[in-house]
Amino acid sequence: MRIIQIIDSLEAGGAERMAVNYANTLADEIEFSGLVATRKEGTLFNQINPKVSYLFLNKKEQLDLAAILRLRSFVLKNKVTHIHAHSTSFFLAFLLKLICPYLKIIRHDHYGNNEFLETRPNFVLKQTASFFNGVIAVNQKLKNWSEVQLKANNVIYLPNFPVKELGDDDHTILKGLDGKRIVSLANLREQKNHFLLLKVAKKLKQSHADWTFHLVGKDFKDKYAAQIKELIIDYDLENNVFLYGSKQDVENILNQSSIAVLTSQSEGLPVALLEYGLCKKAVVVTKVGEMPMVVQHKINGFIVDSDEADLFYEFLVNLISNMELRSDFGKALYNTIQADYTAESVIKKYLNWLQSNL
Known part of the structure; x- marks a missing residue:
């Protein structure tokens, strides 16, 4: 062919x-x-x-x-x-x-x-x-x-x-503290629902101020992106949430992170989730699209309804507080990806x- x-x-x-x-x-x-x-x-x-x-x-x-x-x-x-x-x-x-x-x-x-x-x-x-x-x-x-x-x-x-990226000249260095980074690979589009992420970040700042969020994805310089940036300021999150734009060195970025999240209100089957699994990241994601077919709740990650900011926060805290659980979830998600994706x-x-x- x-x-x-x-x-x-x-x-x-x-x-x-x-x-x-x-x-x-x-x-x-x-x-x-x-x-x-x-x-x-x-x-x-x-x-x-x-x-x-x-x-x-x-x-x-x-x-x-x-x-x-x-x-x-x-x-x-x-x-x-x-x-x-x-x-x-x-x-x-x-x-x-x-x-x-x-x-x-x-x-x-x-x-x-x-x-x-x-x-x-x-x-x-x-x-x-x-x-x-x-x-x-x-x-x-x-x-x-x-x-x-x-x-x-x-x-x-x-x-x-997912596939391993080819050699890339980018070498993104994430801000924040080693071992205390949460990453989201998602272009700045409405369906990705970064507003939920910012609500969770605002809440997490009160309990775990040393943990930071790292948003990697294309900035379309539109109204939605402007609202995200305004909320970061309104929520006083300038030192807790960082925007990087589009990057190609995904594996390098994930290797600097301890937890990976997706807060989408609608999805197909996001490649980002598969990349999380390939890099053995512990995840919290929303229950939309095909994600429930990949993430089995409390077996290889946490999964939550797309309007449940409090529950999303609770699951994040569980992962933050338990390094062994992060490791177990990451290995289990990796095995899922290797078996089916x-x-x-x-x-x-x-x-x-x-x-x-x-």
Whole structure:
């Protein structure tokens, strides 16, 4: 098989990271693995395996004929058989299918607001659904949604998977005290609900002022990001909560942290959680998306409803007070990731699915 991944940008987001992960992992498994960024490059460019054939389209508008023709040329030159389109790049794959009908095209659904699927826009997805040979969903809710709402055939649930980052020039040094850092890997988006994190941080400052929070993720310089920064000041947390922006040296950052958290109000299956497990971090996360399928409460982490700030605080204090519990949870979560969420296991299912159903 000769497969290319298509993604709108290479900014450090979950869907973007998975497009790179698929391309990199497949480079050692199939005849040809390619990656196409349609609109924008970004920090993940440095994570592309040299074995992956890469193209930046620099697409300027929704119907950019020149970009479509450049993509067609890339596909023909490399004798591509399958187009794997992540998130909103599915529409470009659909347009390509119109002029290259022999191509097998796959839509990878990473939709993050799956706690609110009833409000998801679906007109374009419905109109194009019959052109796709298969759909990959990152959790069971999204799989059911495609089957019921879009009447899509050949839908499979495949979990996200983490990979070790390639060598990176970044070497982030976290502020705060060694052994007393709590990290959150989450872009500054509303669905990530940093407001819950700040409520917990405000409460934790009263009881454990020497513990600090470290927020790593892209700052979109929008209203939501501004509100986070205002609350840090309002809550008097300037010495307790630190923002770092987007970073690529994830393993280095996690190795400087003792506890990892996610406070999301909606999720698919966050790559960050899998990275936490890969680095054996004790976690407290919210009960949304596919996270309850990964984190078993009081077995390999703590999991709490997304509006339970007091309970989230209580679980954090449990971890802060018990180093042995942190170690046990970290090892248990690592074992969960190794059993069910490795690149090897997911790619094997993926290739079997392609060979059997497409």
